Amino acid sequence: xxxxxxxxxxxxxxxxxxxxxxxxxxxxxxxxxxxxxxxxxxxxxxxxxxxxxxxxxxxxxxxxxxxxxxxxxxxxxxxxxxxxxxxxxxxxxxxxxxxxxxxxxxxxxxxxxxxxxxxxxxxxxxxxxxxxxxxxxxxx
Amino acid sequence: xxxxxxxxxxxxxxxxxxxxxxxxxxxxxxxxxxxxxxxxxxxxxxxxxxxxxxxxxxxxxxxxxxxxxxxxxxxxxxxxxxxxxxxxxxxxxxxxxxxxxxxxxxxxxxxxxxxxxxxxxxxxxxxxxxxxxxxxxxxx
DNA sequence: AAGAAGCTCATACTTAAGTACCAATTTAAT
DNA sequence: ATTAAATTGGTACTTAAGTATGAGCTTCTT
Numbered sequence: 205x206x207x208x209x210x211x212x213x214x215x216x217x218x219x220x221x222x223x224x225x226x227x228x229x230x231x232x233x234x235x236x237x238x239x240x241x242x243x244x245x246x247x248x249x250x251x252x253x254x255x256x257x258x259x260x261x262x263x264x265x266x267x268x269x270x271x272x273x274x275x276x277x278x279x280x281x282x283x284x285x286x287x288x289x290x291x292x293x294x295x296x297x298x299x300x301x302x303x304x305x306x307x308x309x310x311x312x313x314x315x316x317x318x319x320x321x322x323x324x325x326x327x328x329x330x331x332x333x334x335x336x337x338x339x340x341x342x343x344x
Numbered sequence: 345x346x347x348x349x350x351x352x353x354x355x356x357x358x359x360x361x362x363x364x365x366x367x368x369x370x371x372x373x374x375x376x377x378x379x380x381x382x383x384x385x386x387x388x389x390x391x392x393x394x395x396x397x398x399x400x401x402x403x404x405x406x407x408x409x410x411x412x413x414x415x416x417x418x419x420x421x422x423x424x425x426x427x428x429x430x431x432x433x434x435x436x437x438x439x440x441x442x443x444x445x446x447x448x449x450x451x452x453x454x455x456x457x458x459x460x461x462x463x464x465x466x467x468x469x470x471x472x473x474x475x476x477x478x479x480x481x482x483x484x
Numbered sequence: 485a486a487g488a489a490g491c492t493c494a495t496a497c498t499t500a501a502g503t504a505c506c507a508a509t510t511t512a513a514t
Numbered sequence: 515a516t517t518a519a520a521t522t523g524g525t526a527c528t529t530a531a532g533t534a535t536g537a538g539c540t541t542c543t544t
Contacts, residue, residue, distance in 0.1 A: 284520060297472030299500070313522050319502065329530085330471055330501075332437030424490060439530070452493050459533065469500085470531075 274341035281324045290317045295334045414481035421464045430457040435474045
């Protein structure tokens with residue numbers, strides 16, 4: 205927001221400078237008006253490139269960051285908080301036992317969560333679960 | 345390339361139009377010079393935004409597309425063509441048997457490739473292999 | 485020609501993954 | 515307070531994954 209204000213200020217300043225220059229050129233014949241206009245044009249184009257570039261950049265970054273997790277989809281699938289944790293650890297390549305150790309529960313519990321996840325994601329294997337979950341933006 | 349030429353043509357045309365306008369304003373007092381300059385400035389800034397926007401856009405897209413596969417890394421790890429195929433199918437969630445069917449070889453062969461891959465990627469499980477391979481840009 | 489590397493396949497084995505059922509406990513919602 | 519959902523855990527079982535080893539075959543290089 206502050207940056208936007210800053211940019212508009214820049215535009216205004218640039219315009220004022222341009223007006224001053226044009227007035228000067230009209231009263232000082234030693235500097236041709238064409239040269240002044242040319243310089244002004246270059247400055248304005250540069251300014252436009254700067255402003256436009258930043259705008260586009262932000263847009264792209266926002267898009268790539270927004271494409272992360274779809275909470276509605278998770279709810280729609282009925283995936284619980286705990287299941288989501290397990291799913292993320294699966295995607296990191298951990299075994300059921302390792303996941304159990306990390307979450308301080310037994311391997312049996314993890315197996316229950318995993319089986320439940322497979323039903324909700326409609327898959328048969330954990331590798332499939334990972335790709336499917338990324339497809340559906342359940343994980344990143 | 346053609347687009348670049350087109351853009352520069354646009355710049356030149358815009359400059360010429362601006363010069364004409366400025367000349368006209370100097371001889372036709374009914375139109376204040378300030379107004380002409382203001383309009384010209386707006387046109388130039390718009391042009392700059394358009395040009396700069398496109399440039400940045402291309403840059404970002406190139407970066408996001410370039411971050412795909414690191415062939416040198418694959419060579420460095422000594423991963424063969426066939427192993428790479430198997431690795432990609434693993435990342436898609438296929439079982440050893442399914443991979444064998446898809447590549448018209450036995451499950452035994454796939455197991456051999458998989459074990460070989462695990463050594464090269466320094467992992468113990470196929471889920472780990474996928475995350476490691478993506479880390480190292482061996483697959484996308 | 486001989487060796488190296490890649491691809492293939494098999495057997496035998498161990499381990500992890502996944503399924504099916506059941507059940508106790510906790511937590512959140514009605 | 516009662517129902518429903520979530521979390522936890524167990525047993526018993528089947529299936530897939532992964533390891534180890536050996537071997538035949540092709541291709542490419544030296």
